[in-house]
Amino acid sequence: xxxxxxxxxxxxxxxxxxxxxxxxxxxxxxxxxxxxxxxxxxxxxxxxxxxxxxxxxxxxxxxxxxxxxxxxxxxxxxxxxxxxxxxxxxxxxxxxxxxxxxxxxxxxxxxxx
Amino acid sequence: xxxxxxxxxxxxxxxxxxxxxxxxxxxxxxxxxxxxxxxxxxxxxxxxxxxxxxxxxxxxxxxxxxxxxxxxxxxxxxxxxxxxxxxxxxxxxxxxxxxxxxxxxxxxx
Numbered sequence: 124x125x126x127x128x129x130x131x132x133x134x135x136x137x138x139x140x141x142x143x144x145x146x147x148x149x150x151x152x153x154x155x156x157x158x159x160x161x162x163x164x165x166x167x168x169x170x171x172x173x174x175x176x177x178x179x180x181x182x183x184x185x186x187x188x189x190x191x192x193x194x195x196x197x198x199x200x201x202x203x204x205x206x207x208x209x210x211x212x213x214x215x216x217x218x219x220x221x222x223x224x225x226x227x228x229x230x231x232x233x234x235x236x
Numbered sequence: 237x238x239x240x241x242x243x244x245x246x247x248x249x250x251x252x253x254x255x256x257x258x259x260x261x262x263x264x265x266x267x268x269x270x271x272x273x274x275x276x277x278x279x280x281x282x283x284x285x286x287x288x289x290x291x292x293x294x295x296x297x298x299x300x301x302x303x304x305x306x307x308x309x310x311x312x313x314x315x316x317x318x319x320x321x322x323x324x325x326x327x328x329x330x331x332x333x334x335x336x337x338x339x340x341x342x343x344x345x
Contacts, residue, residue, distance in 0.1 A: 224282050
């Protein structure tokens with residue numbers, strides 16, 4: 124089954140404790156991205172990747188890191204999480220950056236206390 | 237900046253009515269648009285995509301694209317309570333897909 128898998132689904136952590144949210148897709152997609160979604164603000168892109176070893180900032184990259192060492196994986200790293208990073212996070216993948224359907228992971232609800 | 241705008245709603249319609257959701261975009265060169273449905277706390281799922289001017293129908297859903305007026309719409313016929321969700325419009329940005337903030341649809345029994 125074609126899918127984008129995120130883990131964990133839920134995470135509660137403390138301020139400053141490094142964490143990684145994993146994302147993996149099995150569709151051989153070139154393009155992957157991370158979004159956060161907050162009430163009233165919609166989906167905001169954090170980082171995206173056009174291909175292996177190619178990543179770029181989205182609209183709200185501060186406080187986040189990503190890597191794309193393999194085509195299928197695109198982890199999101201929070202080196203020192205803060206409460207304002209409490210949000211619902213989605214990973215997405217697609218064949219190309221535009222004009223193609225984006226497939227979303229199940230989401231990760233992160234709470235930073 | 238390439239933008240996609242939607243009314244946040246909520247749009248309330250009775251069961252069986254037609255729900256009309258609208259989206260405007262800033263870039264005249266945009267070629268394709270996508271409508272996603274998102275239930276609360278869940279991930280967005282694709283309902284329709286449209287590349288050409290005019291209408292595209294799929295079951296109870298019709299997407300309309302008017303490039304001259306720079307708007308995209310989604311019509312849902314015979315609305316059901318299960319259609320209650322937030323509908324996201326997406327179009328091309330500079331290097332990625334750009335999403336509107338979504339319109340919440342409430343269908344009352």
